[in-house]
Amino acid sequence: MIRSVGAGLCHFVVCDEVHHWVESNAGIYVWETLDRNVQKTAGAGSRLIETTNAFNPNEASIAQRTFDAAMEQGAKRILYDCREASGEVDFQDREAVMAAVAEAYGDSYWVDLGGIADAIQDPRTSTAVSYRFYLNRIQENADGWMTKEHWDLCLSEADPILPGDQIAVGFDGSIRGDATGIVGCRLRDGKLFLLGLWENPRTDPDWEVDVLAVEAAVERTFKTYRVEWMYADPPYWQEAIGRWSIEWEDRVFEYWTNKPTRMVNATERLRSAAAVQDVKHDGDSDIRRHVLNAVTREVPQGLLITKESPRSKKKIDLAVCSILAFEARADAIADGRMKIRRSRVVGF
Incomplete structure (x- = not known):
């Protein structure tokens, strides 16, 4: 959602699923354009919000760029909030999977935790998808090319x-x-x-x-x-x-x-x-x-x-x-x- 007043001025921008915003689909260009316009009126309260799943660390997405800026480079004026499952999870252990899902989703009472656990334990679900999209974990080696x-x-x-x-x-x-x-x-x-x-x-x-x-x-x-x-x-x-x-x-x-x-x-x-x-x-x-x-x-x-x-x-x-x-x-x-x-x- 973008509300704008005047040419090129954005006052409130929501960028959803920015782990998919990458160079190949022009996501980087779009985000940079929006961000520049928000910065012009930041002093007046303009804001840009990003929502994302855990990013793939080899895609250089907007989600990754924001994470690096906030957590590794100490950029100012960025509020970074994330909740994820901790530790390694044995996906064959139902109890361990349920505990990891509960930790990742916290007080999100509307989520079907059992359904998420079923999806994780579905043999068609890859390790990378389980960690990134269900447990909100960044896994650098989950998308290995060759076993x-x-x-x-x-x-x-x-x-x-x-x-x-x-x-x-x-x-x-x-x-x-x-x-x-x-x-x-x-x-x-x-x-x-x-x-x-x-x-x-x-x-x-x-x-x-x-x-x-x-x-x-x-x-x-x-x-x-x-x-x-x-x-x-x-x-x-x-x-x-x-x-x-x-x-x-x-x-x-x-x-x-x-x-x-x-x-x-x-x-x-x-x-x-x-x-x-x-x-x-x-x-x-x-x-x-x-x-x-x-x-x-x-x-x-x-x-x-x-x-x-x-x-x-x-x-x-x-x-x-x-x-x-x-x-x-x-x-x-x-x-x-x-x-x-x-x-x-x-x-x-």
């Missing part, structure tokens, strides 16, 4: 990757903050393996990725294996990727991960493959760590992966590399590059 069980079932220690194998490659580069990684994926069985990782150790404030080492690793990859297709995310590395595409013509391609429709499809391809063990990996601990660090972020096109929060130190760059490598494998196969040309042997 440990699915990933570990894809482990294949037999049939190691060998020099000369046909592979596809995924590359995700950075300079300082994030990691730079290269992941390979064997064409014939979809087996993922690490080709290079440069990760900020967080002990040196002046640390930067060793660009020459990355260049050398890419060259070594092409010399060691039969690289049929490489997808590389261009930011910070567009010049290098351009040179690689000239040196290894028709095998190196840009893949902009900030294009949601394409990236959503690639992300789902790898996750679905892992669920039915149609992808393999050699057990590399760094790839596993990055894959399990990734959480989902909903956009209009579907689900993307991201860090659990913008300031999280848990890296996911090798998960991005794995998505690109697996997508590159699919496109290489679709292009017919698994067909091996053999020299004709003539006997005398």
Whole structure:
């Protein structure tokens, strides 16, 4: 509800469900416009009220921005009021669930506590939904992209990757903050393996990725294996990727991960493959760590992966590399590059 007097002046604004107000649906823009107009007459008593459920910490919603401003950054003139269930809850324990629901809803006598408990214990209700929408709890890891069980079932220690194998490659580069990684994926069985990782150790404030080492690793990859297709995310590395595409013509391609429709499809391809063990990996601990660090972020096109929060130190760059490598494998196969040309042997 907005009551306004004069052009651009808001005296009382109610913003409902601001955990859904995100950049992709223009929620940030709308809120900032409303807030600026309220601030113009704040001295005269103008107010803006937000109501919300617990936010998803990887969506950067208005709810999250307000929480950060009030609780972590000490912003003035914000009254933040929240009631939530405390501690971890065993969702199989009816008594524990009822106690958590009662704690979260407090004196809201009109709420059907038993119905809420039923919804939480419904097997169709995810852990993330139970905590966020029924117990009002922020759960950073509740929306994990890949489960440990699915990933570990894809482990294949037999049939190691060998020099000369046909592979596809995924590359995700950075300079300082994030990691730079290269992941390979064997064409014939979809087996993922690490080709290079440069990760900020967080002990040196002046640390930067060793660009020459990355260049050398890419060259070594092409010399060691039969690289049929490489997808590389261009930011910070567009010049290098351009040179690689000239040196290894028709095998190196840009893949902009900030294009949601394409990236959503690639992300789902790898996750679905892992669920039915149609992808393999050699057990590399760094790839596993990055894959399990990734959480989902909903956009209009579907689900993307991201860090659990913008300031999280848990890296996911090798998960991005794995998505690109697996997508590159699919496109290489679709292009017919698994067909091996053999020299004709003539006997005398």
